[in-house]
Amino acid sequence: MKQRRAAIVCPVRTPVAIYGGALRNVPAEKIMATTIQAILDRTGLPGERIDEVIIAQSYGNAEAPCMGRYAALEANLPIEVSGYQVDRRCGSGLQAIVNAAMMVQTGAADVVLAGGVESMSNIEYYTTDMRWGKRAGSVTLHDRLQRGRERSQPEWRFGRISGMIETAENLVKEYGISRCDADEFAARSHKRAFEAWESGKFDAEIVPVTSVDRKGVEHVFRRDEGIRPETTAESLMKLNPLMRGGTVTAGNACQQNDAAAACLVVAEDKLSQLNLDPMGMFVGWASAGCDPAKMGIGPVPAVAKLFNRIGLGFDQMDLIEVNEAFACQVLAVLKGWGLDSGDERLNVNGSGISLGHPIGATGGRILATMLHELERRKGRYALETMCIGSGQGMAAVFERL
Numbered sequence: 551m552k553q554r555r556a557a558i559v560c561p562v563r564t565p566v567a568i569y570g571g572a573l574r575n576v577p578a579e580k581i582m583a584t585t586i587q588a589i590l591d592r593t594g595l596p597g598e599r600i601d602e603v604i605i606a607q608s609y610g611n612a613e614a615p616c617m618g619r620y621a622a623l624e625a626n627l628p629i630e631v632s633g634y635q636v637d638r639r640c641g642s643g644l645q646a647i648v649n650a651a652m653m654v655q656t657g658a659a660d661v662v663l664a665g666g667v668e669s670m671s672n673i674e675y676y677t678t679d680m681r682w683g684k685r686a687g688s689v690t691l692h693d694r695l696q697r698g699r700e701r702s703q704p705e706w707r708f709g710r711i712s713g714m715i716e717t718a719e720n721l722v723k724e725y726g727i728s729r730c731d732a733d734e735f736a737a738r739s740h741k742r743a744f745e746a747w748e749s750g751k752f753d754a755e756i757v758p759v760t761s762v763d764r765k766g767v768e769h770v771f772r773r774d775e776g777i778r779p780e781t782t783a784e785s786l787m788k789l790n791p792l793m794r795g796g797t798v799t800a801g802n803a804c805q806q807n808d809a810a811a812a813c814l815v816v817a818e819d820k821l822s823q824l825n826l827d828p829m830g831m832f833v834g835w836a837s838a839g840c841d842p843a844k845m846g847i848g849p850v851p852a853v854a855k856l857f858n859r860i861g862l863g864f865d866q867m868d869l870i871e872v873n874e875a876f877a878c879q880v881l882a883v884l885k886g887w888g889l890d891s892g893d894e895r896l897n898v899n900g901s902g903i904s905l906g907h908p909i910g911a912t913g914g915r916i917l918a919t920m921l922h923e924l925e926r927r928k929g930r931y932a933l934e935t936m937c938i939g940s941g942q943g944m945a946a947v948f949e950r951l
Contacts, residue, residue, distance in 0.1 A: 555818040556651035557828035558948060560589050561918035563811035564759050566906040568775040570671050573808040576761045578607065578669035579614040583624035585810040586663060588757040590625075593814065593826055597626075601659035603633030604649050605812075606642030606666030606910040609673045609694065610635055617667065639702075640873065641837070641936040641944035642666055643811060643913025648946060650815035651832040660820045665812025666910035670695060672808075695806070702940040703842035714939060715798050717845045718876040722797045724844070725882040729797045732877040733786035735891065736802035736903045739874060743900025744779035751899060751926070755918040757810075776805045776906045802877040804902035811914030828951055829921045833931070834860040835946035846879030848943020849935035850886035856945045867947075868929025870895045871916050873936050874902035883937070898923060912936070917948070924950045 564585055567573035573581060582605060590597060605618040614620040618633030638645040643666030650662035675691040699713040711717065721727065746752055752774075759771045781801070789799040816826055836856035840848050849872060857863050864870070864887065872880045874897065884891050899905075899919055902912065916934050924932045928950075935945045 553655050554657065556654040556832040557816045557818050557821055558830045558832060558917070558921060559814040559816050559826045559828050560593050561813035561829060561914070561921050562588055562592070562755050562757050563911070563915045563918045564757050564809045565771055566774045566776060566807045566809040566908055566915065567771065568906070569806040571775045571808070572769070572771040573669065573759060573761060574671040575763065576669070576759060577614065577672065578667045579617065579621050579624045581669060581759055581808065581810040582617065582621035582667040584759050585665065585757050585812045586621060586625035586627070589663065589812060589814060595661070595814065595824060595826065597631060598628045599824065600627065600631050600661050600663050602650070602653060602662045603627070603631060604636060604646045604662060604664045605633065606636050606646040606913065607668060608637050608639050608642050608909040609668060609670065609698070610637070611674060621667070638942070638944065639939045640875065640909055641913060641938045641942065642910045643915070644917070644934060644936055644944055644946055645913065647813065647815060647913065647917060648835045654815055654817045660817045661824070662815045663812060664815050665810065665914040667810035668908040668910040669808045670806045670908060699939060708842050711843055714845070714875065715792050715803070717843055718798050718879050719793055719796045720844050721846050721882040722878045725885050727797060727878040727881045729787070730783070731881055731891065732797055732802045734783040735877040735881060736786055737781050737783045739897065739900045739904040740778050740781040742898060743774070743777045743904035746899035747773065747777065751923070752919070755922050774905055776807065777900070777904050797878050798876055802903065804875050804907035807906035807908040809906065809908040809911045809915060811911045811918055813914065813917065829925060830948040830950050833947040833949050835944070837942060837944045840941045840943060842941035845939055845941045846875055846937040847882055847886055848937040848941065849883050849945060850943065852943035852945040853887065853933070853935060856947065860947060862931065862947060864889065867895060867931050867933045868927060869898065869920055869924055869932040871897060871901065871920050871932070871934045873907065873912055873916060875907065875937050877903060879937060921948060921950070
C-alpha cells in the first residue's frame with residue numbers, strides 16, 4: 551500500500567516574549583491553548599476531527615502535567631481528543647511535528663495537532679532534599695533552568711560540562727570561529743528579523759496573546775520582544791565574553807523566552823473533505839547523536855543522514871534554517887556542511903539570537919516562519935535543523951505544494 555503523505559496546515563506561532571517580559575504572567579498551558587484555539591478559528595476545523603494532540607515542552611512540570619492533554623482541555627477541545635507531551639530538548643517542537651507526520655503516514659491518525667510551548671519565565675526552583683526529610687543542615691534549591699543544562703549528560707562518562715556555553719566554546723576552538731565573525735552574524739540576525747517585522751512578513755503567522763497585569767488590566771501581546779534593530783557588530787564587540795577568554799557573549803547567543811507554536815498535520819487524502827489548504831508536505835527527517843561537549847554540531851550528522859535517506863541535497867534547498875543557539879555554533883555547522891556563512895538561503899528572517907529560543911516552541915516557530923517564507927518565494931524545498939543539548943542533532947525537509 552502506498553504511504554500517505556502528511557500535509558502541514560496552518561502553521562502559526564505566538565510572538566516571542568523575552569525572559570520576564572510580556573508573557574511572564576501567562577502560564578505555559580494558556581499560551582498553548584491560545585495557539586490551539588487560533589488554529590481552529592482560522593481553519594474552521596471542528597475540534598472533534600482532531601485525533602491526537604502532541605505538544606513539546608522541555609521544562610514541563612506538575613503545574614500542567616502532560617502538556618498535550620492539558621493544553622487540549624484548556625483549549626476546550628472535546629474530552630475524547632487525547633494528547634501527550636514530548637521532550638527532545640531544543641528539538642522537541644520539531645519532534646512533535648515529526649511524530650504527528652509519522653502517525654498520519656502510517657494511518658494511525660488523519661488529523662494531528664502538533665507544536666510546542668515554553669514559559670522559561672516560570673521555570674521553577676526545586677529541591678531533592680525534602681522528600682524524606684532533612685535531619686540537619688541546609689536545603690539546596692536548584693534552578694531547574696540552569697540545572698538541566700549542567701546535567702545534560704552522565705558525568706561519569708563525559709566529565710562535567712558547565713553548560714551550553716562551554717559546548718559552543720569547544721566548537722570555536724575546533725572550527726576556528728572568530729569573535730568578529732560571530733558578532734557580525736548576530737547583528738545580521740537582528741537586522742533581518744527587524745526588517746521582516748517592518749515589511750509585514752510575520753503578520754500571517756502570528757497569534758496574539760492576552761495577558762492581565764497586577765491591576766487587572768488586559769494587554770494584547772502582538773510582536774516579538776527580543777529584536778534589537780540598533781545592534782551592530784561594533785556594539786556587540788563591546789560586550790564581555792561569558793567565559794574568560796571566550797567568544798560567546800550575551801549578544802551573540804540565543805535568548806531565553808516564552809512562546810508557543812503549532813500546526814495541523816493532516817493526511818493528504820483528507821484535505822479536501824475537511825476543506826483545509828496545506829502550506830507544505832512533510833518529506834522526511836533524521837536525528838543523530840554527537841559528543842555532548844560539542845552538541846552544537848549536531849545538525850551536521852543529522853542532515854547527512856537525512857539527505858542520504860531522501861535523496862536530496864543542499865542544491866535542492868530553497869531555504870535553510872539553523873536554530874541560532876550561538877552564532878559561533880551556526881558558523882561551525884556551516885563549515886561542517888561546506889556552506890558559506892553568507893549563504894542567502896540561511897535564516898533569512900532571523901532566528902534564536904534575534905527572535906528568541908523558547909525551547910519547546912522553537913521547532914514549530916521555525917516551521918511557521920519557514921513555510922510562510924517558502925510560499926512568498928515560491929520555492930520548493932526547505933530544510934529545518936536543530937542542535938540539541940546532550941549531544942544530538944535533528945533535521946527535516948518540507949516541500950511547498
